Amino acid sequence: MQKKGISLQNYTLRYLLVAxxxxxxxxxxxxxxxxxxxxxxxxxxxLKNSKLLIIRETYAHPxxxxxxxxGINQYKIEPLPKGSYDFSDKFISTFEFMEYxxxxxxxxxxxxxxxxxxxxxxxxxxxxxxxxxxxxxxxxLLALIGLYIMLVMSIAILNRVxxxxxxxxxxxLLEKLRLYKxxxxxxxxxxxxxxxxFKTLANELREMLQRNxxxxxxxxxFIENASHELQTPLAISLNKLELFAENNTLPxxxxxxxxxxxxxxxxxxxxxxxxxxxxxxxxxxxDETEEVNITILxxxxxxxxxxxxxxxxxxxxxxxxxxxxYKINKGLAVALLxxxxxxxxxxxxxxxxxxxxxxxxxxxxENTGSTKTxxxxxxxxxxxxxxxxxxxxxxxxxxxxxxxDSNHITLGYSFNGNHIFxxxxxxxxxxx
Amino acid sequence: xxxxxxxxxxxxxxxxxESLEKEQYIVETAHDYPTxxxxxxxYDYDCVLIDIMLPGGxxxxxxxxxxxxxxxxxxxxxxxxxxxxxxxxxxxxGADDYLAKPFHLAELHAxxxxxxxxxxxxxxxxxxxxxxxxxxxxxxxSINNNEMVLxxxxxxxxxxxxxxxxxxxxxxxxxxSVWGDYIDQSDSLDFVYSQxxxxxxxxxxxxxxxxxxxxxGMGYKMIAP
Numbered sequence: 001m002q003k004k005g006i007s008l009q010n011y012t013l014r015y016l017l018v019a020x021x022x023x024x025x026x027x028x029x030x031x032x033x034x035x036x037x038x039x040x041x042x043x044x045x046x047l048k049n050s051k052l053l054i055i056r057e058t059y060a061h062p063x064x065x066x067x068x069x070x071g072i073n074q075y076k077i078e079p080l081p082k083g084s085y086d087f088s089d090k091f092i093s094t095f096e097f098m099e100y101x102x103x104x105x106x107x108x109x110x111x112x113x114x115x116x117x118x119x120x121x122x123x124x125x126x127x128x129x130x131x132x133x134x135x136x137x138x139x140x141l142l143a144l145i146g147l148y149i150m151l152v153m154s155i156a157i158l159n160r161v162x163x164x165x166x167x168x169x170x171x172x173l174l175e176k177l178r179l180y181k182x183x184x185x186x187x188x189x190x191x192x193x194x195x196x197x198f199k200t201l202a203n204e205l206r207e208m209l210q211r212n213x214x215x216x217x218x219x220x221x222f223i224e225n226a227s228h229e230l231q232t233p234l235a236i237s238l239n240k241l242e243l244f245a246e247n248n249t250l251p252x253x254x255x256x257x258x259x260x261x262x263x264x265x266x267x268x269x270x271x272x273x274x275x276x277x278x279x280x281x282x283x284x285x286x287d288e289t290e291e292v293n294i295t296i297l298x299x300x301x302x303x304x305x306x307x308x309x310x311x312x313x314x315x316x317x318x319x320x321x322x323x324x325x326y327k328i329n330k331g332l333a334v335a336l337l338x339x340x341x342x343x344x345x346x347x348x349x350x351x352x353x354x355x356x357x358x359x360x361x362x363x364x365x366e367n368t369g370s371t372k373t374x375x376x377x378x379x380x381x382x383x384x385x386x387x388x389x390x391x392x393x394x395x396x397x398x399x400x401x402x403x404x405d406s407n408h409i410t411l412g413y414s415f416n417g418n419h420i421f422x423x424x425x426x427x428x429x430x431x432x
Numbered sequence: 433x434x435x436x437x438x439x440x441x442x443x444x445x446x447x448x449x450e451s452l453e454k455e456q457y458i459v460e461t462a463h464d465y466p467t468x469x470x471x472x473x474x475y476d477y478d479c480v481l482i483d484i485m486l487p488g489g490x491x492x493x494x495x496x497x498x499x500x501x502x503x504x505x506x507x508x509x510x511x512x513x514x515x516x517x518x519x520x521x522x523x524x525x526g527a528d529d530y531l532a533k534p535f536h537l538a539e540l541h542a543x544x545x546x547x548x549x550x551x552x553x554x555x556x557x558x559x560x561x562x563x564x565x566x567x568x569x570x571x572x573x574s575i576n577n578n579e580m581v582l583x584x585x586x587x588x589x590x591x592x593x594x595x596x597x598x599x600x601x602x603x604x605x606x607x608x609s610v611w612g613d614y615i616d617q618s619d620s621l622d623f624v625y626s627q628x629x630x631x632x633x634x635x636x637x638x639x640x641x642x643x644x645x646x647x648x649g650m651g652y653k654m655i656a657p
Binding site for chain 2: 228229231232233234235236238239240242243245246252255256257258259260262263266269285303304307308310311312
């Protein structure tokens with residue numbers, strides 16, 4: 001058995017989720033970089049603006065130059081010895097101790113050098129707190145997680161809805177295929193779909209099944225026709241041989257040879273008859289049914305088989321716990337039970353036992369025999385032979401299976417040291 | 433006794449003819465539908481064997497023709513098409529028996545004999561071989577007028593031998609005729625041997641003059657003096 005696969009829906013969802021993680025992570029990184037860049041940019045613009053304002057103020061109020069520490073205006077001006085300096089703006093991100101929460105906090109510094117009205121160089125450092133950036137990062141992370149969850153949920157829902165709608169004809173096709181059995185003459189209808197691919201698929205499937213059906217039909221017909229056509233030549237050879245053996249007084253060895261030819265021909269006849277019966281069952285030529293009491297029929301058949309069982313010293317016992325009445329073709333019922341009983345006798349050993357049990361809806365036949373369990377998958381196949389019994393046609397159990405299947409009877413096999421074949425009859429088949 | 437065989441297959445026609453002639457029947461043959469119609473219209477027979485699939489028409493039509501002529505022939509249909517439909521149709525149209533190909537010649541003789549016997553109510557309803565007398569209707573057997581007790585299968589066996597006296601009856605033919613189509617395993621034919629052994633012993637004990645002998649490799653033969 002093949003392992004049950006994952007559904008298309010879960011499959012796509014799984015891949016989407018896995019693919020979304022890195023996509024969202026990369027996207028979040030970029031987003032974060034852009035936003036922080038933008039934030040720095042804003043802060044830097046603010047700092048530059050402050051610089052202009054401060055320098056302008058120091059021109060008007062030179063006493064402001066004596067602000068060596070950060071005050072409420074968050075800047076400090078340090079006088080520098082005379083010399084040549086780089087007057088460009090330098091931006092630095094760093095940590096500085098903040099009193100209010102007793103910890104180092106991120107800050108953005110602008111450092112520059114300017115000449116006051118007297119032409120003395122001063123170093124100006126303006127700072128701005130980056131405390132919001134931390135929160136921004138946090139908010140961003142939360143927002144991203146939220147976004148991820150929302151995305152996943154909406155994708156899952158969309159996936160479900162869209163797949164369900166879009167693939168509905170596909171699942172319809174699948175279900176029809178699952179229920180399809182060759183030779184039942186089912187008409188395969190295309191499910192409604194606007195999707196071109198599904199239309200093509202359905203058309204191709206229908207045509208393929210039609211071809212299959214035709215092949216199946218012609219094969220069935222061929223087997224039946226071939227079996228029919230074989231009957232006459234078989235009859236001629238068999239009868240000619242009978243006449244020949246009767247008309248001639250032959251020495252024993254030659255008679256024995258004739259006997260072997262005759263036995264082989266009979267085997268061919270049996271094979272042909274079984275094949276014919278199989279194909280007739282397949283072709284539904286046993287549709288005439290009547291209520292058959294399986295339990296009583298079994299006892300009657302057992303009478304016929306008794307000499308054969310006695311001959312092999314096999315004891316047959318039958319326990320009736322309940323009668324089984326079933327609507328079936330009488331001939332098929334006889335073939336079904338006979339083959340099971342015969343099977344139990346043939347594949348038994350001298351002095352073995354067979355026990356048959358009939359209870360409401362369940363018929364079992366248990367026989368001693370080989371100590372190995374049989375291949376459950378193989379024994380009901382046509383021409384499968386356990387061991388090398390040359391006389392077996394290999395069709396007996398295939399016939400049993402075919403009759404059971406065509407009449408909705410469940411055929412089972414189990415092994416508990418003895419071989420047990422069971423027939424489970426459905427509750428009521430009077431309307432089928 | 434005259435028998436008409438309507439069969440298109442030359443091989444089968446010949447073998448049936450030869451086999452029936454050995455039984456002292458007068459046998460005529462027809463190979464197609466028109467010849468069949470011709471012979472039926474011109475002569476009277478005790479029994480007609482009709483194949484369903486014939487060139488020039490259906491065997492069933494031939495059967496209808498026979499019935500419309502109010503003929504008294506016993507009619508046996510032989511067909512390669514062992515279908516329930518044909519069988520029912522044939523028997524409905526008034527055939528006395530239906531035999532599916534391939535069949536054993538011994539079986540064919542048995543069917544012809546019983547069909548003719550059923551048609552001729554005036555004939556005696558016993559089968560006699562030497563000092564054995566068997567009544568198929570009453571299912572009794574007597575030897576020298578002493579009744580002999582046989583079980584069901586032994587009776588069927590004996591009956592089969594008695595309508596085919598001095599003929600080779602092969603084992604499969606016996607098994608099929610007595611135990612039905614479903615005993616089809618050559619393996620199981622060995623048990624025919626033990627059945628016949630029992631029957632022979634009973635016949636011998638009752639003083640029967642006919643004996644069943646094995647024909648090595650093939651089957652059995654009832655030898656009547």
